[in-house]
Amino acid sequence: DQQVKQNSPSLSVQEGRISILNCDYTNSMFDYFLWYKKYPAEGPTFLISISSIKDKNEDGRFTVFLNKSAKHLSLHIVPSQPGDSAVYFCAACWRGSGNTGKLIFGQGTTLQVKP
Amino acid sequence: DVKVTQSSRYLVKRTGEKVFLECVQDMDHENMFWYRQDPGLGLRLIYFSYDVKMKEKGDIPEGYSVSREKKERFSLILESASTNQTSMYLCASSLDPGKTQYFGPGTRLLVL
Numbered sequence: 001d002q003q004v005k006q007n008s009p010s011l012s013v014q015e016g017r018i019s020i021l022n023c024d025y026t027n028s029m030f031d032y033f034l035w036y037k038k039y040p041a042e043g044p045t046f047l048i049s050i051s052s053i054k055d056k057n058e059d060g061r062f063t064v065f066l067n068k069s070a071k072h073l074s075l076h077i078v079p080s081q082p083g084d085s086a087v088y089f090c091a092a093c094w095r096g097s098g099n100t101g102k103l104i105f106g107q108g109t110t111l112q113v114k115p
Numbered sequence: 116d117v118k119v120t121q122s123s124r125y126l127v128k129r130t131g132e133k134v135f136l137e138c139v140q141d142m143d144h145e146n147m148f149w150y151r152q153d154p155g156l157g158l159r160l161i162y163f164s165y166d167v168k169m170k171e172k173g174d175i176p177e178g179y180s181v182s183r184e185k186k187e188r189f190s191l192i193l194e195s196a197s198t199n200q201t202s203m204y205l206c207a208s209s210l211d212p213g214k215t216q217y218f219g220p221g222t223r224l225l226v227l
Contacts, residue, residue, distance in 0.1 A: 006157075009155065041223075043206075043207075043218030102160060105150075106157050107155055107156060
């Protein structure tokens with residue numbers, strides 16, 4: 001049972017345009033969400049996170065939006081740059097009392113930004 | 116900066132061999148994790164440890180075991196490697212299981 005789903009395996013955008021990566025989750029207990037970026041032959045690196053008490057978090061060109069009622073989050077990259085080409089994983093966890101809080105990852109979306 | 120290192124970047128082993136993958140972190144993190152990454156499946160948790168000598172099964176522990184004798188070191192063991200264990204193996208550590216995890220560079224294992 002895939003609790004965190006990234007339904008688009010790949011996305012291609014033009015340099016300078018907006019990239020929107022989507023993620024859906026099924027467990028309403030999740031209260032913390034993260035995005036990771038992974039280049040080939042490297043480990044994932046943390047990009048941005050959001051707590052369930054917020055609906056938006058921004059860090060430079062990266063913004064994460066959370067829609068709890070739809071159990072959906074998205075990562076916006078504006079403007080997109082060729083160096084953003086990578087695999088993006090969303091992850092979720094439940095940090096409530098008594099829970100181990102381990103991260104559940106989506107399948108990943110490969111973003112290609114064309115010059 | 117947190118540094119997580121893994122003993123090998125690439126490994127080639129034969130079916131039936133015992134395989135050790137080692138991971139070391141330098142940030143005194145309590146929690147350490149082993150994942151495998153396969154195309155279309157994302158990162159799947161194999162085992163994690165929240166303290167020395169403590170371990171818990173993740174989502175796909177079958178065929179694997181782990182060892183955590185020291186806080187900074189977490190080893191993944193494939194008792195008898197099989198071809199379906201060919202994968203990218205990623206180690207991570209964190210201060211808190213529900214907080215940011217820091218990943219090593221990964222070990223690409225090929226089992227022939």
